[in-house]
Amino acid sequence: MDILYVHPAKQEVDARYDKFRSSPPYPFIPVGVVGFVNMLRAEGYQVRGLNLPVELLQRPTFSLSQWLRSQRIQPKLVLIDLHWYEHSFGALSVAQAVKETLSDAVVVIGGLTTSYYGEEILADFPYVDYAVRGDAEEPLRQLAAQVVGKGSSQVGDIPNLIRRPGSGPKAEQNLGFYFADSAMLDSLDFVSMDWLSNQRAYAGLQYSGAGLVTLEKPKFFSHWLTVGRGCVFDCIYCGGGKESHSELAGRNGYVMRSPEGVVEDVARLAKEGFQQVNLSLDIATYPAKWWRAFFKQLRDREIRIGIYNEFFQLPSNDFIDEMCRTADLAHTEVAISPLSGDEEVRRTNGKYYTNERFLRMLETLKKYEVPIFIYFSLNLPGETPQTFKKTLQLADQIGKTYPHDLLRMLNPCHTLDPMSPMSRRPDSFGMNVQFNTFRDYYDYCKGTGWEPRRVVRGQHRGFEMASRPTRIIEQMAQIWDVFAQAQQFRCFPVPRGW
Ligand code: B12
Ligand code: SF4
Known part of the structure; x- marks a missing residue:
């Protein structure tokens, strides 16, 4: 070697x-x-x-x-x-x-x-x-x-x-600077994994969805596939948004691979027996020309595979129709992050849609029986016991309208991303920031690798809202846990680890 x-x-x-x-x-x-x-x-x-x-x-x-x-x-x-x-x-x-x-x-x-x-x-x-x-x-x-x-x-x-x-x-x-352009990305092999020890266990682990998958005997296989790099949004908690990529890698917005190149890779995965492909960026936010070509080529070549996609904002009905006509829905899952039930908190954090539009979009997904994973985020700026009531209401409404066997929901705490807008401009969001240097992250990881006996959710996250001490987050977490336990769908308690 x-x-x-x-x-x-x-x-x-x-x-x-x-x-x-x-x-x-x-x-x-x-x-x-x-x-x-x-x-x-x-x-x-x-x-x-x-x-x-x-x-x-x-x-x-x-x-x-x-x-x-x-x-x-x-x-x-x-x-x-x-x-x-x-x-x-x-x-x-x-x-x-x-x-x-x-x-x-x-x-x-x-x-x-x-x-x-x-x-x-x-x-x-x-x-x-x-x-x-x-890069x-x-x-x-x-x-x-x-x-x-x-x-x-x-x-x-x-x-x-x-x-x-x-x-x-x-x-x-060195002053020389390199970043990959679309042609460079298309020239790389993002599929072959035969160099990795235990590659089958890893492929099993990457499968998102309801299937019972263990490391020893995976039932289904999936693969995270690069479809581009960068982002066009700047969600305030994210260290991989447009500004961060520009600062860290010299990229302005998305650098997209071609639909042909991605289709070629998906064809390889399907041929090798993978049931699912996980797309690294939300192709619903790519130009419509891109995803129309992508889905059409998959259909023309009769490639059927499950797709895991996280919607960065809300997809159009056209996108959902195209995806559902093309993908193997038994192995498909989409993730959506409304973050909060309060529309202003959601908007402040970088997701631009109302509850009404969100629920209408869920109706379209429901029509096709698409499995969905809904992410709220308990401790983001603006979420207080008052706004949290709206989160519970929205979560409840989703549970009442979406088929239970197709629904998963989580409300974790977020840790401060380096280079995120929150990290760079804490005052703009009424935050106190505790992680500034690499040593702060090193100590955080060293101290949170193992679960202590007593956990206060919201603690050791690198930031705090000036007017919302950590004990309030733990109280909200306990309310969420009671709600989660009462649900018939897979609604998870607020995680205790970091
Ligand atoms: C898709 C995605 C995922 C996928 C994983 C896909 C995967 N296998 O990478 C999922 C959903 C599983 C995921 C999970 C997580 N993610 Co994520 N994810 C993304 C997302 C949207 C795109 C990935 C991407 O394009 N990365 C950027 C490109 C540049 O990286 P890359 O191509 O993989 O790697 C290049 C360079 O970084 C570098 N490089 C990488 N590794 C190495 C190693 C060496 C030796 C060298 C030399 C270079 C090098 O070279 C590569 C090629 O040139 C980004 C946001 C974004 N738009 O970037 C967030 C992002 C990377 N994720 C993030 C986070 C926080 C997480 C989680 C920790 C969330 C959580 N708390 O669970 C987990 C960690 C999972 C784990 N390790 O097990 C943060 C990272 C912030 C930070 N600086 O740490 C980001 C920026 C945004 C966010 N808040 O979600 N994520
Ligand atoms: S959270 Fe997602 S959509 Fe928002 S900036 Fe980060 S990568 Fe982009």
């Missing part, structure tokens, strides 16, 4: 899920990793991948260090994603284990959280050699040539690469 990719858990590198009650391990690999791993393989490198939480959930005594030592040829380059802030501690715990086992390996991190905090991470954590800001294909192609292939260019010339200069601890970034 030349290159190893590791997806860390939220928890430490040797987490024992069989012994303690954990917060979610966050086992999803960033969708874009698939593209650059396959690109490196196409360049001729031997690449392998480990999804650490999936390994640990299956074999609780799995040891990354031992596994590394047991390899006949050890990797020269180790890639670890630090994309979601939830991996701030876990990713560095993996980096430390790698460096302590293979002192000559070059350790590289990347992803959205790395993109924001790369300099601070390199200054504080000696186990990391390089951090990639923004990673071109930087990794050049770095792999340098580290594995003994290339002749200087690392100082590699775009988007943050490095420690020889003379001191302060990190520097």
Whole structure:
């Protein structure tokens, strides 16, 4: 093996899920990793991948260090994603284990959280050699040539690469900048997963819906597929909105793949026996020309597969009609996030529709018997015991109108996203923000990996509404739990982990 990719858990590198009650391990690999791993393989490198939480959930005594030592040829380059802030501690715990086992390996991190905090991470954590800001294909192609292939260019010339200069601890970034355009995205292979250990278990885990799926014996298989990058919205709690992508990756709005390219990938998945494909961005917010072409080509080629799509806003009836004529509805699910039953709270947070339009849209989905997952968000700015009554009313109304076997509902607490508008401009939203530096996220993850005996929901989320102390969130959570328990559909209590 030349290159190893590791997806860390939220928890430490040797987490024992069989012994303690954990917060979610966050086992999803960033969708874009698939593209650059396959690109490196196409360049001729031997690449392998480990999804650490999936390994640990299956074999609780799995040891990354031992596994590394047991390899006949050890990797020269180790890639670890630090994309979601939830991996701030876990990713560095993996980096430390790698460096302590293979002192000559070059350790590289990347992803959205790395993109924001790369300099601070390199200054504080000696186990990391390089951090990639923004898109990673071109930087990794050049770095792999340098580290594995003994290339002749200087690392100082590699775009988007943050490095420690020889003379001191302060990190520097080369001025060259790279971000993937549509043609680049279409040229990548976002489907092949044969480089990943336990790929079938991981495909089972990615399936969204009602099917009974276990890691050991998955019944259905799904795959998160890149359909583009970026976003055109700026929901105030989100670190992946338009402004953040512009700041972190130099992108303005969506960079879309072509419908033809995506159809080709969906055809491959269907042929390989996948029941579902999860689209990385809401194609209902792409131009109508795009999704009409996409659905038509799927129908013309008689490709039937379930689709998981999260609606960023409300889809049009036309979109729903097209999707339902095309997809295998037995394996389809759509997620919708009204956030609150109060229209003003919803609008403040970035979702622009009324309850009336929302309920009318649900009627259209109901006509086609589409399974839906509704997300509220208990602790967002503006949600108070008064507005929360409207959330309960809306949740109740949905439960009374939508078929119970097709409905799932959750009302979790949100943690502050780095680079989100809330994080950057807390005063505009009446917030106090507690997480500012990478160290704050590192400590948050280290302290919340395992469920304590007594949990106050809303605690350790990195922000607080100035006029709504955390104990109020716990009170609202308890009211939600009572409501959830009384429902006939799958309405979940407010999660106790982080
Ligand atoms: C689709 C999606 C999901 C899907 C997962 C899809 C997947 N497998 O990636 C689902 C619904 C499962 C999901 C879950 C979560 N998500 Co999400 N998700 C998105 C969304 C809408 C699009 C994904 C995307 O396009 N990413 C952006 C592109 C740039 O990333 P990418 O192509 O995967 O990776 C590129 C670079 O980041 C970098 N890179 C990534 N990894 C690595 C590793 C190395 C070594 C290197 C060098 C580079 C590198 O290179 C890649 C290619 O160039 C974004 C919002 C958005 N519009 O971006 C949110 C977003 C990424 N998610 C977010 C969050 C918070 C979560 C959750 C933690 C939510 C929760 N509390 O459960 C979970 C974590 C799940 C887990 N790990 O198990 C935040 C992240 C904020 C932050 N900075 O941490 C975002 C920005 C928005 C949001 N609030 O939802 N998510
Ligand atoms: S939460 Fe809002 S800004 Fe973030 S990806 Fe979704 S639609 Fe875009």
